[in-house]
Amino acid sequence: xxxxxxxxDQVNVAEGNPLTVKCTYSVSxxxxxxxxxxxxxxxxxxxxxxxxxxxxxxxxxxxxxxxNKSQTSFHLxxxxxxxxxxxxxxCAVRDxxxxxxxxxxxxxxRLSIRP
Amino acid sequence: GxxxxxxxxxxxxxxxxSVKIECRSLDFQATTMFWYRQFPKQSLMLMATSNEGSKAxxxxxxxxxxxLINHASLTLSTLTVTSAHPEDSSFYICSAxxxxxxxxxxxxxxxxxxxxxxxx
Numbered sequence: 001x002x003x004x005x006x007x008x009d010q011v012n013v014a015e016g017n018p019l020t021v022k023c024t025y026s027v028s029x030x031x032x033x034x035x036x037x038x039x040x041x042x043x044x045x046x047x048x049x050x051x052x053x054x055x056x057x058x059x060x061x062x063x064x065x066x067x068n069k070s071q072t073s074f075h076l077x078x079x080x081x082x083x084x085x086x087x088x089x090x091c092a093v094r095d096x097x098x099x100x101x102x103x104x105x106x107x108x109x110r111l112s113i114r115p
Numbered sequence: 116g117x118x119x120x121x122x123x124x125x126x127x128x129x130x131x132x133s134v135k136i137e138c139r140s141l142d143f144q145a146t147t148m149f150w151y152r153q154f155p156k157q158s159l160m161l162m163a164t165s166n167e168g169s170k171a172x173x174x175x176x177x178x179x180x181x182x183l184i185n186h187a188s189l190t191l192s193t194l195t196v197t198s199a200h201p202e203d204s205s206f207y208i209c210s211a212x213x214x215x216x217x218x219x220x221x222x223x224x225x226x227x228x229x230x231x232x233x234x235x
Contacts, residue, residue, distance in 0.1 A: 036226075043121075043208050044159070044226040090158065102149060103210075103224055107158045 002027045002095040004074075006106040013081045013113050021076040021109045023065075023091030032094035033074045034103065035065055037087050044090065050074060061085070081113045117143045119211050121227035128199055129235055136194045136230045138209030144189035145211035149224065150182075153206040165192040199234040206231050 004025045013019045025031050032051050036044040048059025055067040065076045076089060091106040118141040128134050138148055146167045151159040163184050164172045171184035181203075183195040192211075196203050210224040 041206075041229065041231065043119075043228040044210075046225075102161055102164060104161075105159045108156075110156075 002031075002093050002097065002104055004033070004091045004093045004104065004106040006089075006091055006109045008109050009107075010110045010112065013111070015083050015113050015115050016080050019078050019081045019085070019111065019113070021089050021091075021111060023074045023076065023106060025072050025074060025091075025093055027093060028097070031067075031074075032096070033065075033067065034092040034094070035059065035063070035074075035076050036090045036092060036105075037061075038090065038108075039087050047076070047089075083113045083115055086111055086113045117141075117211070117225045119209065119225045119227040121207075121209055121230050123230060124228060125231045125233075127233045127235065130200055131198055133195055133197045134199055134232060136196075136207055136209075136232075138192045138194070138211070138227055140190045140211045140225075143211075145192075146189060147212055148186060148192040149210040150184060150192075150194050151208045151210065153208060153229075155206075159208060162194075196232065199232070201234045204232055204234045 004023055006023055034049045035047040037047055038044050047063050048057050050057045050067045058064045063078050065074055067074050089109050092103045095102050095104050120139045122137045126134055148165040150162045152162050153159045161174050162177045165184045165186040167186045167189050173179045181197055186192040206229050208229045209227045212224050
């Protein structure tokens with residue numbers, strides 16, 4: 001079964017510092033990976049995706065993610081954190097073996113940026 | 116990007132009543148919509164896949180008679196929580212894909228803003 005794991009429930013970073021939110025995946029075949037962000041009482045917003053090509057994927061709001069096949073990881077990164085980046089982040093994978101190619105979400109990581 | 120709306124955004128109801136949540140794709144037609152449930156500080160759990168013109172496909176452990184899904188048109192799917200109980204209180208989120216976007220099976224899903232259900 002396709003799955004993603006987010007080992008950290010919470011990540012705390014000072015504003016202006018680089019941030020990393022970790023994600024590892026377990027898939028059969030080629031992975032199709034996503035990052036989403038959720039602000040309080042809101043739906044999910046798409047940040048970026050990896051399908052094929054360059055291992056470094058650039059997305060919205062200055063975020064990027066690095067696909068690492070040997071480590072089966074897809075960590076989300078940003079060079080300089082903003083207080084407004086504080087939110088809940090979900091890593092996800094497309095399960096092509098399901099009838100509707102549904103998206104499977106990780107457990108989520110709460111990112112807190114302190115001023 | 117494509118826009119998905121949900122109505123209502125927040126609903127409070129008494130135990131035993133039924134509540135209907137609407138999910139609409141505003142600027143595209145969605146043959147497939149997804150319904151997720153999210154408990155506080157937890158991830159999104161897929162409840163069911165809604166297919167236009169056919170029966171929904173429910174995930175294991177989700178009671179189809181309790182969570183009725185109807186996808187009567189290409190822009191509207193509804194989730195009805197029947198005989199709601201306090202344990203049904205949760206944040207319900209719908210999602211849709213636009214089949215006309217090239218390679219949409221490989222693309223992101225568009226998510227609605229969610230509906231907060233509180234059952235008293």
